[in-house]
Amino acid sequence: MKSEVARAAAWDCAVVGAGAAGLVAALFAARGGARTIVLEAKEKPGAKIRISGGGRCNVLPSVVELADFHTSGSTHALRNVFATWPLERVREFFEDELGLALYVEPDTGKVFPKSDDAGEVLERLLAALHGAGARLECGAKLARLERLDPAASDARATTEVAPGSRPRFRLSADDGREFLARTVILATGGLSVPKTGSDGHGLALARELGHALVPTHPALVPLFSADPRFAGLSGIALRVRLTAKRGDRELETRENDFLFTHKGFSGPVVLDLSRHVTAPDASGVRLCAHWLGEHRVDYDELLRRGGKKTVGGLLREELPRRLVAVLCARAGVDPERKASELSRERRQALLRELVDCELPLAGDDGYRTAEATAGGVALEELVTKSLESRRVPGLYLCGEIVDVVGRIGGFNFLWAWVSGRLAGRSAASASLLASES
Ligand SMILES: Cc1cc2nc3c(=O)[nH]c(=O)nc-3n(C[C@H](O)[C@H](O)[C@H](O)COP(=O)(O)OP(=O)(O)OC[C@H]3O[C@@H](n4cnc5c(N)ncnc54)[C@H](O)[C@@H]3O)c2cc1C
Structure with a gap:
């Protein structure tokens, strides 16, 4: 030696x-x-x-x-x-x-x-x-x-x-x-x-x-969806305000492009916030999406003033058709129903899907594709x-x-x-x- x-x-x-x-x-x-x-x-x-x-x-x-x-x-x-x-x-x-x-x-x-x-x-x-x-x-x-x-x-x-x-x-x-x-x-x-x-x-x-x-833990990493209805939206891209929350506490909010993939969710806004849900102490952490839509409308007002127009028709002016169908399904709302006929309870459920939609997560793509390492x-x-x-x-x-x-x-x-x-x-x-x- x-x-x-x-x-x-x-x-x-x-x-x-x-x-x-x-x-x-x-x-x-x-x-x-x-x-x-x-x-x-x-x-x-x-x-x-x-x-x-x-x-x-x-x-x-x-x-x-x-x-x-x-x-x-x-x-x-x-x-x-x-x-x-x-x-x-x-x-x-x-x-x-x-x-x-x-x-x-x-x-x-x-x-x-x-x-x-x-x-x-x-x-x-x-x-x-x-x-x-x-x-x-x-x-x-x-x-x-x-x-x-x-x-x-x-x-x-x-x-x-x-x-x-x-x-x-x-x-x-x-x-x-x-x-x-x-x-x-x-x-x-x-x-x-x-x-x-x-x-x-x-x-x-x-x-x-x-x-x-x-x-x-992996950071800047695509996330997987636990709801196959979202995974079916592969290819749709839109502007989203995404918030990482633990309970009611907001950990981080960012607004940027969001992409549906065949496995789940990606795009810069998802990658940026992904480290919150990949962290070892991530239990109870959620990612909640506000789908911003074409004209950044107040969805509550849009639905209240919608009158005889259908819920689906109103939302399709703002958001991609396939996303509207999934959000309505998740809220238990028939998109062909007139806005004026929506019960308070269904309207609240739909609003949650539109402005505070908890992404159903089933893991992440790991270090194989993560663009960075946290820690x-x-x-x-x-x-x-x-x-x-x-x-x-x-x-x-x-x-x-x-x-x-x-x-x-x-x-x-x-x-x-x-x-x-x-x-x-x-x-x-x-x-x-x-x-x-
Ligand atoms: C697909 C992808 C795209 C990205 N795009 C961007 C981008 O456009 N902009 C941006 O800002 N960031 C981007 N990043 C992140 C960025 O690349 C990294 O943060 C950055 O390269 C880290 O630099 P580093 O030198 O610390 O580590 P690395 O680039 O990982 O370099 C470490 C080096 O050390 C060597 N090494 C490891 N162990 C040993 C050892 N025992 N002995 C000798 N050598 C060793 C490795 O072989 C490697 O060459 C991207 C990351 C990925 C994965």
Whole structure:
């Protein structure tokens, strides 16, 4: 073992994971003067960047506020991290420094590359990374991360380490290769879409090193319907105000596009609120829909003043025909009945279906398709001005491995870029300080 370590290369900074967060972390570590290596488990870097935004990569949002993110930790800490790299500066970084032309999609405010090609985002990041002198090792899955005792003989055995700048970590890849580093950045992502490489292994490593984890669960995930009548509406899209409630308490309300699928419910508004019902403590949590309709009418008034018009006729002016049929059936109302003949009780039942319709849920699509992971390494485990671990000096964490999740619209990449840059800069400063001491 000793001889293998002696042959191992020593680095100022080793970044684990060449996803969005890891690539930016490595770029800024290298720009900060640190000799930097990136270890990536897959044969190619940035798999999730490539498939993001339907192959177009929604790089950023055009507007951001703290409410676009969720963490079980301190929102104050989160604000401090985002303050290190304001949205406009991040955009300038992509446009001016990486030369990536961007545009804002008018309807959604999402920012995409002008080429509409996620591959270009990755290529520009990789070019910058190489330009900064960082090395990328693909097919190197980190199997073990050990802290080295500075006084230990095997750490000193490394001939490539300058005096006074001993490595603090030994990283062992699953193919037997070993790397020594003064600082390590864990950017291994969460659990969503594991075929892209984020299989939760990094979370297990973080736990082994003593970090508290907030329980993980799928976020931004399509939901299944328990009522086959809804599943029969596949393909219908409409504007909905969706509220997550526990009892009568509103947890979160958002208005956006809603999509019926052959299995249930999707679309941005469903994805955004899905984490409430996938959470381990989700018992008693409901998602309730207000189907907004064409003219955003007051349905109570519409039905009261409907007179001789049929209930179905009135509602079909606002909502898709097939949805009207299902809502009437669920409320026990004959759509061909005149509005004036509706009993108070039936009108109330129908109104509930129209403005406070509890979605009948039967699970979710899981990590297979979830666009993000909620939970992860607790923010409290990190020093927020540097993203250094409070448990393991010299170790930094960024991106989806941390308990921060954004909503649909470029927010998760924004977190990856901002936290990656902060971790990279901090690790570079720390490793250079160590080499001077
Ligand atoms: C289908 C899909 C579409 C999306 N579209 C968007 C979008 O348009 N806009 C947006 O903002 N967000 C989007 N997201 C979310 C966004 O992609 C993620 O939040 C973001 O990529 C997280 O970056 P990360 O670097 O933290 O993790 P990841 O991108 O998951 O990268 C982690 C990397 O670490 C590597 N790794 C893991 N374990 C090890 C190990 N032990 N050793 C070495 N390497 C390891 C993995 O192989 C992987 O390359 C999408 C997600 C999905 C699944």
